[in-house]
Amino acid sequence: MKIDIDLSSGKLSVESSEEKLKEVLSQVELFLPVLKTSLVDHDPDADNGGVEKVKKESDPKPARPRRRKKAKENGIGATPKIRKNSSGRIGPKAALSDLIAKDYFSAAKNPSQIRDHLKHKTGTEYSPQEIAVSLVRLMRDGKLDRNQNSDNVYEYTNPSAK
Numbered sequence: 801m802k803i804d805i806d807l808s809s810g811k812l813s814v815e816s817s818e819e820k821l822k823e824v825l826s827q828v829e830l831f832l833p834v835l836k837t838s839l840v841d842h843d844p845d846a847d848n849g850g851v852e853k854v855k856k857e858s859d860p861k862p863a864r865p866r867r868r869k870k871a872k873e874n875g876i877g878a879t880p881k882i883r884k885n886s887s888g889r890i891g892p893k894a895a896l897s898d899l900i901a902k903d904y905f906s907a908a909k910n911p912s913q914i915r916d917h918l919k920h921k922t923g924t925e926y927s928p929q930e931i932a933v934s935l936v937r938l939m940r941d942g943k944l945d946r947n948q949n950s951d952n953v954y955e956y957t958n959p960s961a962k
Contacts, residue, residue, distance in 0.1 A: 892918075892926045893934040900943055900958065908947070908955035911935060 890898075895918055899905065904917070915931050918924055935956055938944045945959045 892930040905958040908957045
């Protein structure tokens with residue numbers, strides 16, 4: 801028995817006297833073009849020496865380019881947009897940024913005064929640690945200035961209020 805399979809042309813030839821084998825091979829011959837197109841990716845322009853690459857199901861899809869968000873411009877003196885979390889409570893840094901925009905820091909304020917103001921005027925209560933971390937970050941960003949008072953407690957002011 802002799803079986804010749806040519807993938808490039810999709811031809812299958814069988815020399816056998818067994819009818820059952822010929823029937824099975826005729827079915828395989830019908831399936832060969834489907835098999836060829838689904839498993840082999842041939843690029844004649846590729847510089848791979850005529851070698852065909854076999855596709856695998858585990859090959860990763862090419863990454864899509866990420867879209868960048870457009871920068872929003874805030875004018876000078878504009879109130880920053882306040883973002884709320886899922887519970888509806890704004891974060892301490894956003895609350896402090898809102899106070900900066902409203903010129904609350906024209907006079908020196910210590911963290912406990914700021915915390916009390918937020919508690920009574922906005923109805924939001926923040927822990928001393930939340931306030932302290934946000935004040936330090938705003939100071940590092942140049943939006944606030946701080947100095948120690950005689951009791952060695954930091955007081956925060958607007959940088960232009962000196």
